[in-house]
Amino acid sequence: MKTVAILSHENVAAELSILGDWLNDRQLTFKRYYREQSWSADEILEADFLIVLGSPNSTAVGFQCESAPSEIELTNRFIATGKPYFGICYGAQILAKAIGGEVARREIKNIGFKEFAAKTDVIDSGSWMLWHEDMVLPESIEAVSGAKLHGVDAGAAIAFNKENAWGVQFHPEVDGDALGRMISSIGVAEEKWRPIADAMNEDDQAHRARAYELFDLVSGIN
Numbered sequence: 001m002k003t004v005a006i007l008s009h010e011n012v013a014a015e016l017s018i019l020g021d022w023l024n025d026r027q028l029t030f031k032r033y034y035r036e037q038s039w040s041a042d043e044i045l046e047a048d049f050l051i052v053l054g055s056p057n058s059t060a061v062g063f064q065c066e067s068a069p070s071e072i073e074l075t076n077r078f079i080a081t082g083k084p085y086f087g088i089c090y091g092a093q094i095l096a097k098a099i100g101g102e103v104a105r106r107e108i109k110n111i112g113f114k115e116f117a118a119k120t121d122v123i124d125s126g127s128w129m130l131w132h133e134d135m136v137l138p139e140s141i142e143a144v145s146g147a148k149l150h151g152v153d154a155g156a157a158i159a160f161n162k163e164n165a166w167g168v169q170f171h172p173e174v175d176g177d178a179l180g181r182m183i184s185s186i187g188v189a190e191e192k193w194r195p196i197a198d199a200m201n202e203d204d205q206a207h208r209a210r211a212y213e214l215f216d217l218v219s220g221i222n
Helices: 017-025 068-080 090-098 138-142 176-184 188-201 205-219
Strands: 001-008 029-034 049-054 085-088 102-115 128-136 145-153 158-164 165-168
Touching: 017 176, 017 205, 049 068, 049 090, 068 085, 068 145, 068 188, 085 090, 085 205, 090 102, 090 128, 090 158, 090 165, 090 176, 128 138, 128 176, 138 158, 138 205, 165 205, 176 188, 188 205
Parallel strands: 001 029, 001 049, 049 085, 085 165, 128 158
Antiparallel strands: 102 128, 145 158, 158 165
């Protein structure tokens, strides 16, 4: 693997945190692309690995944002090459739409640092951080030919893949401190996220190990 393309916002959910440490430790070259700036799909398609990070934007029925179709099209084109794709939170929802899945708006946000019901042993069963309002419908993933569902929580698909394209609803890329900055950036009061950030920091070493294992898996690094 030579190059990694990372698509994100400039400020919201943009920190690489644990993911950045992994990229450096694996000596991978990466380039950032931002939703607030013009980006070239053809240039991104030249990368060996595409990572799409989270967003307050939506792909849910009735709520889909104006920019979502361009990211869905990019994802379709990228996964058609067979090269690895990794979508985190919104990036997972983009992937779900690209492969024929469905995304819906939750009545209540799903928030917490917790374990989820694993359908396979591919994803480590330890705690992961969830903070999402939209959700990928599990039954829609299972209905997609060639796609596999690896975890469910509160009615949402939490981890799934189709061949080399992987999506996770949780946030393996951040530690507790980065979570606090990410959630603060969207105007959430500290008392709301502080207990989750503290729990993540208490489990930092094990969480970091789980995240590294996941990044190795989805990138194809053995």
